Amino acid sequence: MQNPQLTNDGELKHLLSIExxxxxxxxxxxxxxxxxVGVAEREVKKVPLLRGKTVCNLFFENSTxxxxxxxxxxxxxxxxxxxxxxxxxxxxxxxxxxxxIDNLTAMHADMFVVRxxxxxAAHMIAKHVAPHISVINAGDGRHAHPTQGxxxxxxxxxxxxxxxxxxVAIVGDVLHSRVARSEIHALTTxxxxxxxxxxxxxxxxxxxxxxxxxxFHDMKEGLKDVDVVMMLRLQNERMAGAMLPSxxxxxxxxxxxxxxxxxxKPDAIVMHPGPxxxxxxxxxxxxxxxxxxILPQVTYGIAVRMAVMSIxxxx
Amino acid sequence: MKxxxxxxxxxxxxxxxxxxxxxxxxxxxxxxxxxxxxxxxxNQTIDATDLIIIPxxxxxSARLREPGFEHKATLESExxxxxxxxxxxxxxxxxxxxVLDEPGLVEMLKHRAxxxxxxxxxxxxxxxxxxAGKEITEMCELSEAGCxxxxxxxxxxxxxxxxxxxxxxxxxxxxxxxxxxxxxxxAKDGVAHDGEVAARLGLKGIPTAAETLAIASILxxxxxxxxxxxxxRLSTSEGVEMVRAAKKTGQQVTCxxxxxxxxxxxxxxxxxxxxxxxxxxVRSQRDKTALSNGLADGTIDAICSDHTPVDDDAKLYxxxxxxxxxxxxxxxxPLTLKWAEDNKLKLSDAxxxxxxxxxxxxxxAAGDLSVNASADVxxxxxxKYWKIExxxxxxxxxxxxxxxxxxxxxxxxxxxxxxxxxG
Numbered sequence: 001m002q003n004p005q006l007t008n009d010g011e012l013k014h015l016l017s018i019e020x021x022x023x024x025x026x027x028x029x030x031x032x033x034x035x036x037v038g039v040a041e042r043e044v045k046k047v048p049l050l051r052g053k054t055v056c057n058l059f060f061e062n063s064t065x066x067x068x069x070x071x072x073x074x075x076x077x078x079x080x081x082x083x084x085x086x087x088x089x090x091x092x093x094x095x096x097x098x099x100x101i102d103n104l105t106a107m108h109a110d111m112f113v114v115r116x117x118x119x120x121a122a123h124m125i126a127k128h129v130a131p132h133i134s135v136i137n138a139g140d141g142r143h144a145h146p147t148q149g150x151x152x153x154x155x156x157x158x159x160x161x162x163x164x165x166x167x168v169a170i171v172g173d174v175l176h177s178r179v180a181r182s183e184i185h186a187l188t189t190x191x192x193x194x195x196x197x198x199x200x201x202x203x204x205x206x207x208x209x210x211x212x213x214x215x216f217h218d219m220k221e222g223l224k225d226v227d228v229v230m231m232l233r234l235q236n237e238r239m240a241g242a243m244l245p246s247x248x249x250x251x252x253x254x255x256x257x258x259x260x261x262x263x264x265k266p267d268a269i270v271m272h273p274g275p276x277x278x279x280x281x282x283x284x285x286x287x288x289x290x291x292x293x294i295l296p297q298v299t300y301g302i303a304v305r306m307a308v309m310s311i312x313x314x315x
Numbered sequence: 316m317k318x319x320x321x322x323x324x325x326x327x328x329x330x331x332x333x334x335x336x337x338x339x340x341x342x343x344x345x346x347x348x349x350x351x352x353x354x355x356x357x358n359q360t361i362d363a364t365d366l367i368i369i370p371x372x373x374x375x376s377a378r379l380r381e382p383g384f385e386h387k388a389t390l391e392s393e394x395x396x397x398x399x400x401x402x403x404x405x406x407x408x409x410x411x412x413x414v415l416d417e418p419g420l421v422e423m424l425k426h427r428a429x430x431x432x433x434x435x436x437x438x439x440x441x442x443x444x445x446x447a448g449k450e451i452t453e454m455c456e457l458s459e460a461g462c463x464x465x466x467x468x469x470x471x472x473x474x475x476x477x478x479x480x481x482x483x484x485x486x487x488x489x490x491x492x493x494x495x496x497x498x499x500x501x502a503k504d505g506v507a508h509d510g511e512v513a514a515r516l517g518l519k520g521i522p523t524a525a526e527t528l529a530i531a532s533i534l535x536x537x538x539x540x541x542x543x544x545x546x547x548r549l550s551t552s553e554g555v556e557m558v559r560a561a562k563k564t565g566q567q568v569t570c571x572x573x574x575x576x577x578x579x580x581x582x583x584x585x586x587x588x589x590x591x592x593x594x595x596x597v598r599s600q601r602d603k604t605a606l607s608n609g610l611a612d613g614t615i616d617a618i619c620s621d622h623t624p625v626d627d628d629a630k631l632y633x634x635x636x637x638x639x640x641x642x643x644x645x646x647x648x649p650l651t652l653k654w655a656e657d658n659k660l661k662l663s664d665a666x667x668x669x670x671x672x673x674x675x676x677x678x679x680a681a682g683d684l685s686v687n688a689s690a691d692v693x694x695x696x697x698x699k700y701w702k703i704e705x706x707x708x709x710x711x712x713x714x715x716x717x718x719x720x721x722x723x724x725x726x727x728x729x730x731x732x733x734x735x736x737x738g
Contacts, residue, residue, distance in 0.1 A: 004586055019515065096628075096631065096632070097632070097633075098631055116633065118632075118633035118634070118635055118636055119516055119517040119518050119587070119633065119634060119635065120516065120518075120586075120587030120633045120634040120635075121633040123586050123587045124587065124589075124631070124632070124633055124634075128631075140517075140633070141517050141518075141633070141635075142517030142518075142519075143516055143517030143518075144517070178517060181515070181517060205513065205514035205520070206509040206510055206511075206513065206514060206520055206522070207510050207511040207514050208514050210511040210514065211511075211514060211515065
């Protein structure tokens with residue numbers, strides 16, 4: 001089965017998922033991102049790599065951070081950017097996703113950045129678009145959020161360059177998390193030897209260990225001697241689905257407090273994809289503490305998204 | 316009309332025939348096998364050299380989509396598909412719109428099908444009104460109108476008291492209750508087997524326990540009430556084991572598997588191929604092997620096509636939102652042949668699962684080539700490979716997980732009541 005993200009020559013055509021991407025391409029994106037980190041510090045925060053191209057942000061599901069960083073990234077590359085919150089426009093009028101895509105293609109869009117509540121939406125769109133168009137998955141259901149996974153490993157690489165010697169723990173609602181899935185694939189592809197997931201059984205997918213992770217249910221055991229702690233956001237609706245009794249009990253068992261963090265290596269870094277629920281999955285003292293790299297993640301997110309767009313545009 | 320089918324290899328599992336034999340048909344019935352009946356002069360001779368002659372296929376589940384879903388398929392289109400697939404008798408589930416819960420609707424469907432003069436259509440009536448799982452239907456009336464059993468299609472009854480009563484009532488009159496075992500709460504919103512692939516793709520899983528729990532309740536209630544039960548579309552290894560155990564104790568239960576599930580696993584979902592979105596979900600390799608073994612050892616009685624034509628538009632959604640189902644009437648024979656070949660089984664041992672055995676489950680006179688039986692016959696070329704693609708299919712539904720595959724087994728002639736409906 002051909003990987004729909006790659007051209008026949010093995011180059012990146014769409015970015016739909018980290019799974020199935022070779023290490024070479026991940027490193028190409030990360031190295032390119034490195035060169036874009038400095039752009040934000042210039043007086044003129046622009047490079048002309050996407051001049052004359054139209055990037056269309058299609059958000060079938062709400063987002064602030066991801067949408068904004070994609071917009072900034074495209075603008076810094078000098079692209080024309082349109083952002084559509086489709087959840088509030090055509091979808092409510094009954095238009096199908098593919099009709100929306102066809103209309104925007106007729107307006108000569110070159111790249112689609114897509115977020116959708118259903119797993120597989122980006123794959124479906126990529127299968128359908130004209131050959132000159134690239135699709136970037138900005139989050140599809142529980143499946144994937146590849147630019148988040150990339151910006152996370154970019155951040156890790158910045159602070160812990162020895163990827164081959166790391167122990168990383170991902171904590172929280174792995175079951176519903178596209179971020180966790182992309183992080184797991186990015187970390188394992190880049191050769192991180194030990195990736196752990198820590199969560200109650202209700203928040204882990206069946207057979208999750210087949211994704212190449214070690215499963216822990218006890219935070220204290222799972223955090224022992226890790227170099228990186230990646231927290232996941234806990235959605236409030238999990239309580240209604242009988243997956244958890246209360247946010248208080250969750251915080252007590254799986255919330256990251258300074259005491260629990262002390263079990264990790266002393267120089268461990270703490271990450272979170274945002275938006276954070278302070279006092280639910282993470283204590284403010286940790287979120288704002290010296291080991292937190294949560295805001296740098298956001299900054300690097302722009303560079304990583306610039307890198308992805310620039311590579312897809314053929315630069 | 317007298318037809319002579321000559322030089323073919325005839326397989327009739329019921330009568331234990333597996334040999335080169337000529338078939339003689341007169342007045343819509345099988346007149347003789349092997350020797351020419353006295354005074355027989357054929358109006359038509361079919362040369363079946365290198366071809367195989369079998370009873371017309373009996374399919375335990377084919378959605379014809381009428382009434383209500385004519386944009387997906389019509390009786391006309393699907394009866395042509397049945398003929399092209401060698402299917403001469405089929406049972407259709409009651410999940411039409413309106414639901415087959417009134418005698419008038421059943422009579423109309425039977426009448427329309429009869430007018431087309433092709434495959435015999437045996438409707439399954441709804442077990443409960445609107446399939447809502449609350450009130451039982453007028454089963455006696457529906458039976459008189461032509462229903463051969465009562466089913467909930469894909470809608471499970473949540474209230475076990477209703478299930479109990481429905482089975483009691485059906486048992487009173489000896490009607491068979493057809494149920495697809497799926498516990499609705501555990502299966503809620505699920506679209507894929509709860510395993511590694513669902514974990515990777517971020518699809519909501521349906522655990523094995525959704526099937527085993529349902530089988531446990533159904534078998535228990537059936538035993539207590541004395542109802543005859545047919546379990547539809549087994550999908551799990553554990554489910555097969557439970558049926559095997561029940562049969563060992565002598566419980567009266569039959570079951571089927573869809574041809575899709577004999578060949579597919581969750582890995583075939585690939586990159587969210589909506590054509591593999593089926594009910595029940597395709598499961599693991601271990602489950603697939605267990606289904607295959609269960610069929611071979613007789614635990615599973617029949618193979619059905621689970622024909623569910625879906626319009627192209629309904630598949631153009633992300634996996635979970637795409638409508639479940641695949642076209643199947645034209646694939647039942649080739650997929651059964653492939654199963655036989657993959658498992659090195661005698662052809663006749665495979666053919667019985669799509670002829671004699673399902674006919675017994677339906678309780679209709681079909682699925683064999685006995686003298687004086689209705690001349691429902693399928694003549695096919697076992698060596699002819701054909702590519703599964705939209706233009707090769709007569710069904711209005713063009714969606715199947717097997718698109719692009721080449722399968723052996725092409726139907727050359729289909730006869731219903733002694734007249735040629737395909738070929």
